[in-house]
Amino acid sequence: MFAGVSLPGVAAADASHDGPDRRLLGVWEVQSLDGADNNPRHPTWGMANTNYPRMAAANYADGLGEPVNAPNPRYISNRVINDTGLSLYSEGNVSQWGFVWGQFLDHTFAERLGRREVSDPAEPAPIVVDDSDPMEFYRTNLGFIPFDRSAIAPGSGIDGPREQINTHSSYVDGATIYGQTEERLDWLRVGSVDGDPRNNNARLLMSADDYLPRRDARGNPDSAPLMVVGSNVPARVAVAGDARANENPPLLATHTLFAREHNRIVARLPRWLSEEDKFQIARAVVIAEQQYITFEEFLPALGVTLQPYRGYRPTVNSSLSNEFATVAYRAHSQIRGDFRLEAEAGRYSPEDLDRLESLGVLIEADGDTVGMTIPLSEDAFFNPDMLELLQLGPLLEGIGRNTQHNNDELIDNLLRSVVFDIPVPENPTCADEPDLPACIRGVNDLAAIDIARGRDHGMPTYNQLRVAMGLPAKTSFAAITGEESEEFPADPLLTAGDEINDPDSLDFVAIYNGDGEPTTPETGDATSAQRRAPLAARLKAIYGSVDSVDAFVGMLSEPHVPGTEFGELQLTVWRDSFTGLRDGDRFFYANDPLLRHVRRAFGIDYRTSLGDLIARNTSVPRSAMPDNVFLTKQREDPTHPWCRWLPPAWCEWLDRHATAAKVEARFVKDGYTRSTHHRVASRNGHAPGWLAGVDARVVPRRSPQGWRRDGAHC
Template identity: 60%
Template structure:
């Protein structure tokens, strides 16, 4: 296995960029952190971590530091060895034939709830934010993706002729005589930086007090007017508030302000930020008032960080089927730096994102006026027998709308995230993210495609090919497309497709059968499928697109892999996650299992960081603990052991006409009598 390259480049100043994985698209961002901050000393004895990550590793103070280059596991892969993107199939062409879900949703085969993508994105905003714009605000170089207006599988209007794409800003001193490198603007630790930020100036604004820059005037509590996150207008002057990504929000004072600039992207992310701001203040209230404001703040911050780490390693990762070696203590020889491969390939999980959140709560929480306001924002709201049943879509009206958390209320929203399973972690991405149509001006339409962007970003960052990356992570190369997907054939065998041009036939994406989590036949209308069989195998489509396994883009091959038993990942993605999350644990001097301050806080004040996410929701929202699942990372009311279908030899077993005409447009699919049933062992949790 290749060692991580530890070359570092420190970046200072203000810049803008876009986040890597678990995000909803490119965003203008600011603020490379000041790397000169240092940790505090609490209660006269215990050191606390710095905001930027500097000095966490005392032998290598810049490991994990904000504003440094993403380290690499494998050598960079550029066509000229320096920075030119490698040539490959058109990313939009690949997206239409590999990532196209045709409107049919397949859900987690382990019944993992939507908390998988919500927590995943929250963590992403804690440890990764690529530099996408220069200090002057200028974008990176353009590398737009051409769009074929005559593609028979592309049904979305795009008369711009391209998908917009900007390359990441290269680190200074790279890309000329040596390989181009990219910059992570925030610290590479699970350190709650999404709550507290990575700069003293942002944190000063977030804490109660006059925000005059004097640490002695800062309160222990976070600023939360009415127990909600502060808005940019909360201190009176919008212009002096920290930068927040505003999106389509027209009111410059409306966005909430948190430690991370991306918190307004969607209401679920906003809700998690609210939860931990409340949790910080709850802990402060439990500490003796005789203690200094700074000590109370730092103790609460240390506990919140430990809680996020505890939830990540004891609930989130196990729910995803990620098992790590037993913790052996802090290892100063481990670099926690978020690798380029993890940020650019392994942690891109846009497939998981549901297009809606279901909310069920007491109708008495809402006035008639509020219900009408929610309906006007695009929510479906039904009231019956004293209960309110809502469906919150991820749509234009609900994105970058911080009012939603206050209107829906924090408890019901956090509860709702755990009600339904997330969309399966596979090669399929919903059109909400894969073919979002926008209008620049009347009659001029473009499309955003995150699948195409994910492919192009890998080439932008010089990510090796799929097989090269497997080797870098200690895995054997794949020699056939069938061996990637685990399917029975990589040839087009279905009747009814255009001979010799099957890859461009929309019917190749038609579903012939759907199965639920128990291996039983189901339909599109039931909206509970975890497995689908199409007229063509994924392996056949990959072969038609790439020709050779050795030419497959790493991201495409990774998500195409058959999942390992007891996991939501194939071999490569699981290896990437294991390596990175082990490093984030083992290389963090302040990891919860290595930080004696936390033991003292428990003994002296009765405050224990070892709480589940469900516990924290109950403590900070008034939701009864019994109303939440014991483990909210599993869809509420489901069993954690189940049978699920394995790959069936049924790609062309049934005519779509028998199934109700299921085609690339996403019409209904019914069960087939001829497709073979299949089962696998019980999932390990």
Template identity: 35%
Template sequence: MHSQATTKTIALACGALGLSCLLFGCGGSDLANAAAALDGSTAAAATETIAARGQQPPPPPGPGPGPGPGTGPGAFEARQIDGTANHNGDLGSAGTQLLRRVAAAYTDGISSPAGANRPSAREVSNAVVAQTGEMADPSGRTAFVWAWGQFVDHDIDLTPEGGVEDFPIAIPTGDPYFDPTGSGTVVMSLSRSVYDAATGLAAGNPRQQLNQITAFLDGSQVYGSDQERALALRTLSDGMLATSAGDLPPFNTVGLPNASAGDPSSFFLCGDIRANENIALTSLHTLFLREHNRKAAEIKAANPGLSDEEIYQRARKHVGALIQVITYQEFLPALLGDHPLPDYRGYQPNVNPQIANTFSTAAYRLGHSQVGTTVLRLGPDGNPISQGNLAIKDAFFQPQLLVNEGGIDPLLKGLAATTQQPTDAMVVDDLRNFLFGPPGSGGLDLASLNMQRGRDHGLGSYNQVRAAYGRPPARNFNEITSDAALQAKLASVYSNVNQVDAWVGLLSEDHAPGAAVGPTLKTILVDQFTRMRDGDRFFYRNDPALRDQLQELEATHLADVIARNTTVRGLQANVFRGGRAQTGPRPAPRVDRRGGMPRVCF
């Protein structure tokens, strides 16, 4: 490790945003500080907003005991906004630990990062993960897979950086992007994640990271995981959520924590702090905000005597159920194959719904390999809008593009038309060598950050993960992949198969039949989404208040939600399948001339 005096650090001017959560699979959402932990000033800002409206904040909904919400058919009970009063011991509520499905593998058995004997994460990235050019998913999965995957990810996990423990990535001497002068002194900055202070004290009590939001698929990315944020998002009239011009999300004029850089009031405020990360994600936030308000108006018209709170909670329950239906009926089958999960048998109080560290920090970062270099923005005729398509690296932290360049409709139409990249161990150059200016001026490698974050969390190696999920360890690289070229790449940096980082190994596997992922990765995803479903007392099929709506809910596709909340027409019935490969020249990158580091960052 070089001293500060002799080491050049690649750092990003990202405000509260850290480095590895721009896209589906970010899991921990590496924030530069614990922005999700609301402090007194945040609560005060929300309270002042409510007071300015001349209204009293509604009381939180009361919990109901028993195997399902309420006490009988049609009984109504709302979820607590922070996920408490759902599962035994409040498992899965905001601020609880990530779950260890694989034993911690810290170098000292307590808290020192794993992988001390592994090569630099950037060295592995250069040798194994580099991709040039575009490829297309062979089964025609669309860009909605990675976009919806990220939307779901921001509903179920957020692990900020602590900001006090540096864990930089060594850059190989002469790296053409990050050390073009061959100084040998460059590192990429990373801060270790926040953790439970009662852990990491002894070998029998290793460090455990925290999930700052609810682990349930409950629409928290729309509504928030704390009361202050939830209230700030509401109009407190007729059950509606607040909007800005163009029926877009409200701007963050109340100063709540947000993963953004620059003036907070120029970025949207949504239920999750990462809503501005890319405009595809922001479009989905906007879509479900509109769906909430559409449903609230429908409920109000049918039940004029209901209070604001009653309308809000019923519309919120509807949106949460829709997100579950789309995830389990469309997204997961597109990713994992038909009928990927065991049959649902109702709420299981002994099933732990918490997010597994292996899932959030390695497995669910698979979306980084699915992203292409271009974001299509298509008009009603299927051709690019007048402002053109976007380079992926110009799509981050740019809410003004939704305000000034056509809103969400061209983006949603473009996602449905785009064939995603194959799910594999390769990441496009835009995400692996993203620079802020000329070579050597600073940037990031998303693949390196994924590996380094896994080491920070004490994740076991690929073989340790494989064994923990019931598969025999690989004895050679050819038992990970049948691709001879990939075998050679792995062998060029890892001295043996037991060194392979979990994220790299999981994405290197040959795909399981009918799936976009390999067998170990599929097992991890099936385990997590099954536990989140079966350990959720409010899962839509277990909720008496939704019993008479099941047929309508389960007949609803994401394409239907888009059609009733936008002007987009003519999409395929299942927008997760049937895209087309990106063709033609890439859009020219936009130049940020605001001075210093760009405000878009990973």
């Protein structure tokens, strides 16, 4: 994927970084914790603490490191990304597991090096907030969104562009569960803490109730590995392989699930194995399970199809690109502002329910069942107590019960405009009392930060990235969004000549469900909507030129490729990146012979669904969950039944021709004939409901675009 890309400032791999060469059962190679030596020819490829390579040339104002002068990120966010309270849901019925797993995966293979981690002086680049902006709906007096630039990679930004460092291994390697250093793993495993995890028990340390251990589990919380903490129970946050595990209850629940799975596998292994061998076998299986779920459930649910696997390719560099990590994998638009679960009322004591209500959880009792709505609020962030109160099984099952938000240009205002208060000496608790001075009020905006981070990292513009990915540049704003016009309409509710600053421009004038039928916000099935002012017109008023559009904003503004959750550019970057993660990983599950040996010798198979994993490690029965927990509505398997016996190339041919024939037959059945004048797909790429899930790439010469119904355009 990035073969031959130079990585300035990266030291050569140290063969002794993980201690002496280890062999599992005296035969099998043990995968390093930090990704080093995964590729023997290029031992630093994919290794932790190496530079992000680039897909395109860096885009800095001075060519070295100065961010480009472009429209203010909060200004853009208020006019493009503000959802004004309307929830649009996934067209493909992707459950909330889409973004929960996405975050769990993100914390496995990517974390930029920030200033705090290297103890360097901060390099602030605050994002100005104009309180007088007519489109600023959240009034504050701080005047800016706090933002610091990422740490600069050593040796960069002098004679060449400024680069950034990925502190994680780029591989899908279970780093969220096991960490990437011997010191962290030593603390996580049952046994002594002496810097050498190999003399510890095979099991991971858990609480008496089988949750992740807290910082004080071994006594002094300050001796525990570094964990990101918030204002909730900072001394008692849970400890995991990744420092960000406590960020929200669903993420922490996923960490907990895999720690339980590790210990479940250890318990199944024979006693004659050494503790170290049992640990490494369980680790190898858990890593393979994470990979298997990613490539067999997560990506297909989002419509990301890859070419068939042909085996390990040592010429492929699996290092995550800066563009993927900084722009294309930013999935904040998919996040809903709450989670919901249903469980037996007898699970919870009155005291537990009172405590949950005090944390902002909405509780509705209905006979023997209790329903809960958990907002992603301050009380939920970095609060492991909430997970234990909710209980692991019901929360994991609930994540798959509800549909995630659509992957579009909108971000829930619970994430886009988080208001916070900074205490003043005369009012340290920010009490709302008439005789006390008001605290300083600020707003945090993930969308504005995403835009600013792209410029901080020298991301290419939208068109520059399209060209780098082999796609043609767009020549108009309407071509970006797929809309018919990029001009503001002559609407009496809009201020002529200043429509971009008119709040009425964001009014939703039409809302549609997944079948393209009109709906209302109350029904909870909206997947697309039309605003008073076209998105293309707003982008044009903000940027002026299509060649100035930020890559992050442009790719989220594209209509979706039918059958996927992505526009063309984002889908292309995902396919390229995940193909590299798969093909350049020597320990990928389809290439690792150890896994076949474990299956034959011990009857332990990594090929498991996420639903099966939840059922094995919680009290939730498998029958309570759908076959594929990544989907709230199950899809028919499009794979031809003969594919289980045929070579991949034959299977591809069968699928392609069978799908094309099926689509054409359905068009004919419904009375459609070919036409070169009509598009069935809407701006958001919606095909008719019965066509959902069909990838346009496998319908050659029979695209759903260009058909019409006899007698009238549909």
